[in-house]
Amino acid sequence: MKDKMKTSRSDGRKPDEVRPIEIKTGVIKRADGSALFKIGKTIAYAAVYGPRELHPKFLQNPEKGVLRCNYNMMSFSGSGDRVRPGPSRRSREIGLVIQKALMPVLNLEQYPNSVIDIFVELLQTDSGTRCAGICAAAVALADAGIPMKDLIAAVSVGRVNGRIVVDLTKEEEDVEDAVDIPVAILPRKGEVTLLQLDGLLKKEELQEALKLGIIGCRKIYEMQKKVLKERYK
């Protein structure tokens, strides 16, 4: 185990070490809540608007509020060519999984006929953009004063060169045989609200990865809490 921890990753991190993180709240003045989440070279902004009346009206639900999540990469934020502006299949799916990741902490029954809108924008990307978006969105929701049962923290875990590591860089994701598993958790319960995977993996490896993912998420959770406490002390 000790040897394992020693072997270096391309950027010198230990297997369980996340990239440097910076979190700020209240970065978008016009939003009801907002946050900036930087992890390594990935920079995500999230803004929360609402609860507000949902238009068009036929989308309203008299039983409970609607959570809408929009994920977007600025067209100069990708690696390589310019990203075409506007929604893509990828960005729409990520919007969906962000919504599902955040849903368990909200009491949407409190907001009949209303919507909570979350907009996630990526200014620069390396890897782990959906996880960065979720981390930013969770802090933005708290910043907006929306009652939450817990925060949500997210990070990717995976296998690179046969080793389970947390918070893969783009370079690591591109290694042959690499497996990428974005995970979001309810930090207090340790339950999982986002889980995706691409690549080939044994069940034992998945178990190890999830364990590492939860540890990584909990580190991020502590930072999220600290920033929020600072803002409202």
Add this chain to the structure above:
Amino acid sequence: MIRVVRDHIRSLAEKGAREDGRDFLEYRKPIKIEYGVSSKSAEGSARVTIGDTEVVAGVKLEVGEPFPDTPDEGVLMVGAELLPLSNPEFESGPPSIDSIELARIIDRGIRESKCIDFSKLCIKKGEKVWMVFIDIYPLNDSGNLFDAASLAALAALKDAKFPEYDAKEGKINYEKRTSKCLPLTKLPVLVTVLKIKKRYLLDPTSNEVDSLDARLSVATIDNNIICAMQKGGEEALTLEDIDAMVDIATKQANIMRKLL
């Protein structure tokens, strides 16, 4: 827009005051420009902050075919998206008419001033030229997006460095950036002057933008030469108005050009 707010702003203007106590021709301070805010992925990028208004712009450089009528000149594309993240009234969906107007005003200023020497962007006549994509995104819209967007676009152009290009393979290596800058010869700075109740004012807040009678956006380069204009708002402008507004815009542009 709430009616009482509009009435308030307009009656204030009549009395000679603004909602935040500034003089009519006073810009919010400081105007902040940061370069390289998305330097990993964009060849050039910048963030401009004016009061609470914050806009980012990025430049991507690609190689493509020139237009048939300008076979030996590079191509410029300016895009802007009024992100719903930046203002509760902006909606998701296809580009709104306001974002199209914003992009086109910035585009005209840059294009007509010929501030980029497009002939230097030619790689092989009629076949391969550099294409310059500028994309503009407001992060927070607290008024005066036009001027902030113009500054951000110019700052991103100034910040841009060419990526390595392999002419034989016809491939760009985005991982490697050269030290070569864009051939930028001038800085067409856009300044928007509002007219509310016979008053001219600069650097409007969101409420002021929503209360205007008319606006005139003027892009100027050195020597006070005008390179693009756009009149907006529902009321007409007299020739005297235009005279005065162009003067105000030119003077302010000369101040802002020095910030870049």
